[in-house]
Amino acid sequence: MINRSLFENTGTAFTLKSDSELERAYFLFKMISSEPLVRIGTAVTNFALKAHLPVEKLIRATVFDHFCGGVNEEDCLPVIDKLYTEGVSSVLDYSVEGKAEENQFDNALEKILKIIRFCDDREAMPIVVFKPSGFGRFLLYQKKTEGVALTTEEDAEWGRIINRFDTVCKLAKEKDVEVLIDGEESWMQDAADDLVEEMMRRYNKDVTIVYNTLQLYRWDRLDYLKDLHQRAKESGFKIGMKIVRGAYMEKERDRALEKGYDSPICENKKATDDNFNDALNYILNNLKDISVFIGTHNEASCFLAMELMEAHNIAKQDNNVWFGQLYGMSDHISFNLAAQGYNVAKYIPFGPVKDVMPYLIRRAEENTSVSGQTSRELTLLKTEKRRRKL
Template identity: 75%
Template structure:
């Protein structure tokens, strides 16, 4: 292997799909995101404008939405999907409508995920589908199941509908041979999700991984869960699918632990989280025969580590059981340079109506602001590419 430590410096490859105007827009957006007070003000103003039904959709669509999202529906995403795939980067269509609490919304989400699986079945460029457990049922039901609290008769019926939705979407993914990523959420509902996903793995992952759970490795107990699941898979004869990420609910987790007076499930430091992530990465790749993995990371060191472990273990760059992924609109220097080297790479491509996707976009902006070094790295690379093009 050539010297990989400079792999992510190639801005020509990283930003090949961006026109000059799109490059300028990206630079402008990350400049804004780098300013924490500006993000707070912008978030408040955007929420107000949307609630007051002010005519801001076109402005949002032309700036932050089009940078971080593929479109308002699947068909609207096709140009982005096709152009990325020409560069070797696949797409994970992520219906990013959050916070719904009614049965009609859960049924609508189920229909949307089934439609996405059909869409993926027709396009090699879309090898995965994805959904959140709370997209299929109320958070409170998941929480009560996790806590072991008795459900009312009405709630039991709700739970049965949740299980039926899971079963239906997993069966569809199995029938279409499309891998299905199930996102991780807050710790106080996750045990119930783990249990249900485990049931689906036992049923649908007999020959290979179709159903994938998610390890949020800023939680110090998740490596232990992985080891336990691996033992279970050997006992019951099924393959594991696992997406590994650092996590997305840290502030909420810490605040709730303090408020309720229990020990936080979050690792004590950034270094401890990195160690936990890399430990899980090493373990999974060492058990490549049993575990398929989607490595979701914007961390360059962890990406380099994955490549190094793969090389040491003799795992092919394009092994179908190993994928690396980043979010659309971020870390193009990782995604496109990895794809250029022949690795399996996919971008999470959020989509949905502008108004409904705003909570997702606001979270993205806030996360970028809070991740030290992430935004400055993006800005630095965008600056390099602007200079390169001018020369």
């Protein structure tokens, strides 16, 4: 029987937070809950960094240290080790965005390979992650998705992208580290999907190493999963799938309106929730063929996953099912699930403070737009502060 009050346990949720860290978290979420403050803070931070003002220490001591693990892999080790004392694993996420040069893609490849080697022999780090656009130009994925013929130079460029994917997946297979490949905008995603599927065919023969991402605010994704499942059964490979609701909703809707095509996004939040839960149900019904990383901050979806696992007699420690949340958020889900014996991992963003700022700004803006998320964090932090006083 699932304990429906599980996520109310703030003692377990914030067990790793000192009183001062608890106060910092409360202050940050209070700030994030105000849209004008986020807007002003973002503008001031961007200006200060561009003007080379000495603000990195301040950023590091507040928002960076709350949402990020460190500036490099070694810097993240204390966070990784600390989380693992409570049974929570780590997924190091090199969160430097917006690069577009070949040498930058090669640098990103070397960074991911270094992380895989860093994961080797570290039980606390069984998974790595990267974005397709970290390994190649976004516009090239877009051209492939739209079926536009590539030039000779672009063909060679695409070949280098395939090689980067293959190099990562091959090493991950050797080291028995799972690879999550993030989803991006719909107008480049088909090319990424095809490439990830090819990696699954190569490296997911016996166990699941390579995972694609389903952004389930898209109404077509469950059908895509079912079609992929059919191909996997016919060709004899396993599917790895990270399921999330999605990260580019406004951008997707604006582009559909501007270009005059039907929006790929579900019509409302309920339709998105239903789509997510239907995909979860489908995967847990087919766990012999599909492994899942359940990336969600939604309590109802977590409860549904727990109930489905119980109904299908899926062990809590079955490596085909992982729950994941972002570092600095939803500790009431992560730590309470881990305490119950489920596989849980935190996404740990890292990178130089200045380079990680676009990620942090997006995180603040997303929290502002999902007011329920922020108010839930504040309520739980308030409850824990009160509990500690008593």
